[in-house]
Amino acid sequence: MTQVFSNGSNSSINSNGLKSSLREQVSSRPDRNTHDGKEAVINATSEAAKEKMMDAVKVMLESVGEDPDREGLLKTPKRVAEAMQFLTQGYNQSLEKLVNGAIFDEGHNEMVLVRDIDFFSLCEHHMLPFMGRAHVAYIPSQKVVGLSKLARIVEMYARRLQVQERLTRQIAEAIQEVLEPQGVAVVMEATHMCMSMRGVQKPGSWTVTSAMLGVFQDEQKTREEFLNLIRHQPSFM
């Protein structure tokens, strides 16, 4: 198994620091199951939460020595708040709605792989982007899921504050939950802006994480087949 970082326990993404008054104002997310048995952050989708975020952006602008009232920055708090709401919209999606019943009894029992799914996420340590590609495979037990739904599952978990290891595992566990297949394999390759733009400043580095469930974990041959398939160059490219 290719794993640059070891996953260990799936750490919680709780402790969001939202004050209780704000908690009461914001809508609670429909998908409370984070697949690690812990309750996720309440997402701020309400107008009140947006206002609160705008105030915080104004404070940040002042703190970097800017004038939030200068013309070019007047709409910045609103833009940033809306961008953050977009980038964290995954908290407000549910697996059930996303799959939308697109599960088909095909009697197919061979590997299905969707490769090169682009994703953008935010690391929970610095709230800076990390982005790359996901490769998602499963071996059905008769049932298959609409192919786009695999990419939508990647998207739902990527649009949250994440660490790459947890993101990888959540995608695998979601597919397991939806399809109960013989196995699931997810590999994610990503570059982290917090390691490129700042901190250790290593722009060329990238991180590979994997999560293997069922037959992908138990059978080396199956795992190798998957790893070979994600490496080979398609003939149409």
Ligand SMILES: Nc1nc2c(ncn2[C@@H]2O[C@H](COP(=O)(O)OP(=O)(O)OP(=O)(O)O)[C@@H](O)[C@H]2O)c(=O)[nH]1
């Ligand atoms: N395992 C893991 N670590 C991550 C991920 N994204 C960011 N990090 C790391 O989180 C760590 C946070 O380390 P700290 O020492 O608390 O924070 P810091 O002082 O900003 O660390 P530096 O980035 O080394 O400057 C850093 O090593 C980051 O590289 C991720 O997806 N997975």
Ligand SMILES: [Zn+2]
């Ligand atoms: Zn980071």
